[in-house]
Every structure is written in C-alpha cells, then in structure tokens.
Amino acid sequence: MMAGIQPQKTERDGFLPIRTNGFDRGFISVVILILVHLLWMRFLEGVLPLWVATVLCLALAVFTIRKG
C-alpha cells in the first residue's frame, strides 16, 4: 500500500555526465537542437542545408532520451 504512494525514482545514470530524469533528457535535447541550428545557420548553411542539422539533432535527441 505504501509503495503505491511513494514517488518513483526516475533519475538514472546514462552516458551524460549527470544523473537525469526524462524531463532533463528532453530539455538537453531541445537545448542542443536549438544551439546546433543556430551554429549551423551561422557557419554551415552555405555548404549544407538546414534540414541536415534537424535530422542529426532529432537522431541525437532520440539517442539522448533513450540512453542518456
């Protein structure tokens, strides 16, 4: 009965240097996505289109959320 009302421990160790919960990993993914897109527009967009950055970041986001 008590176990049912105790908060579940959702933090875990992954490849990230800090213990993270689901929100942290989602937040880190969004932060990286925005940063990469801004840097891409500044330095790489003349060579590679922006959708490449989007695909890379989404793949990284999935990896971060699952394994981070």
Next chain:
Amino acid sequence: MRQSNIGWLFLAPATLILFVVGFVPFIYILYVGFFDWNTNAIDPTLRWAGLQNYRSLVFDTTFLNSLARTLGFAFFVVVSELLSGYVLARALMADRLWGRQFFRTIHTLPIVVAPIAVGATWRLLCVPGFGIVPYYVKLWFGIDYNISTNAYHAFATAIIMDLWHWTPFVTLSLMAGLTALPKEPLEQAQIDGGNKLQIFWYVIVPMLKPVLLTTVFIRLMDALRSVDEIWMLTKGGPAEATRFIGLHIWINVFPKTDYGYGAAMSLLTLYVTIVLSWLLFVAMTGRKGGAQ
C-alpha cells in the same frame, strides 16, 4: 473526490494565472518570431519569414556584442554582489558592531528605490562639472571621469550602480541563511581543528547552498534584463558600450517597431537565460552521474 483531484483544484487558480501571463505571451512571441512584422514598414502586416529572423540574428554583430556585453556585466555583478554581500552579512551579524540595527536599516534603503530613480540619481552624480563622482575621481586619482565619452567609465559605473542597488538584497538573503544555520556542525568543525577558511568552504558554503542558489538565480536573471537603470544612466552609450541586451531589444521593438526581429531576439535571450540557469543549477546541486 479523490485527494489528487482536490490538489489539482487548489492549484487551478495559480496554474491558470501562470498560463495566461506566462505561457500565452511565450507562445505569441514564438509565433511572431517567425514573421516579418514592422508597423512602420510599407507593408505593416505580418508576413511569413520562417527562420529568416534567426538567420539574421546569428550574423547581427550588434546583437551578439550586446549579448556578450550583458553576460560580462551579469558575471561581474553577480560575483561582486555575492562576495560583498557575504562580507556585509557577516559584518552586520557581528556582536561587536556598534549601532548594528541602525546600519542594518540604512543598508537596505537602496532596495526600495525604483530602478529608474536609481539611474537618474547616478546620472546626476556622474555629470562632469556638476556631480561629485567626477570631482573626487579627478581629485584623488587624477582621472578625467566622463561616462558620456569613455566606454570603460560608463561600463564600470553601470556595474557600481547595480552593486549599490542590489548588494543589500544579497546581504539580507545571506543574513537570513546564516542566521538559520545550525551551530553544532560549526562547533564540531572547530573542535576538529578546522581553520576559518576550511570551516567556511567545507561547512558553511555547503549548508548555505540553497540560499546561495536562490540568490544567484534571482540576481542573474535581474542582471540579464537590466534596462531602466541603464537607460537613465547612459542610454546605452557611449556608442554601444552599455547597450545591454534588454535595452537593445527595447530599441528594436519600440522606436524601430521591428516586432518580428524583436521577438526572435527576446526568444534567444530567454534561451541563454534558461540554459545558464540550468547549468548553474546542475553545477551547484552537484548531480554527478556514473559517466562522470
């Protein structure tokens, strides 16, 4: 009714207010950031621009310089206020200090002054030939102090003005934190032979961490959005020496009515503020994982 439903019911008014004053404007700014919208332009309607505002932003050296300048200002201000606030807090808590209550009262007075009045007062203090600051700086150091022509003087004055205004807030927060500290760990550390520096670093700082974290967050976010004081003091000048990001956004949004670009700048500033606060939170709470 289940207990969790009652909880949500109690939370509903606050959640609704937060949604209306926080989330709705955020979504609106996010929306406007994707449009070209200038009410003084030939076509004053909203025109879809996609990521063009953000694309312009990463090449806008005035904006990037302004952002870097603001980060520098925030760093100087927060670190200085934390150090001076701690020293003042310890001094005002010392039993030996004569007139402690009097000093405690007068040192908090700057907090109650409106920022725009602080800026106007410091402007008057710094007018060459009239204010006392240029007079004494010339008398004691032989420096021709002028915040209207010298970028370094203007930047330093902006920092000193912010220190004068907000150090008492840090002092009060730290005094509250220090007063609430339990005496036993400090006495144990003294019995174990710890010197003052060791006791400060290994006992006081860890126990003060929640107060420090809250104070740093509040001051960091305030420093990143300084507008009114700076506007009254220097109007962002000379040249762009004190044009901090809040002022830069204001200039673009109101006099220039470039709402789309202003929205993009606001969002990028919000992004920087959130990331900085999160990094600070992680660093100060020490959530180290297995990969560390």
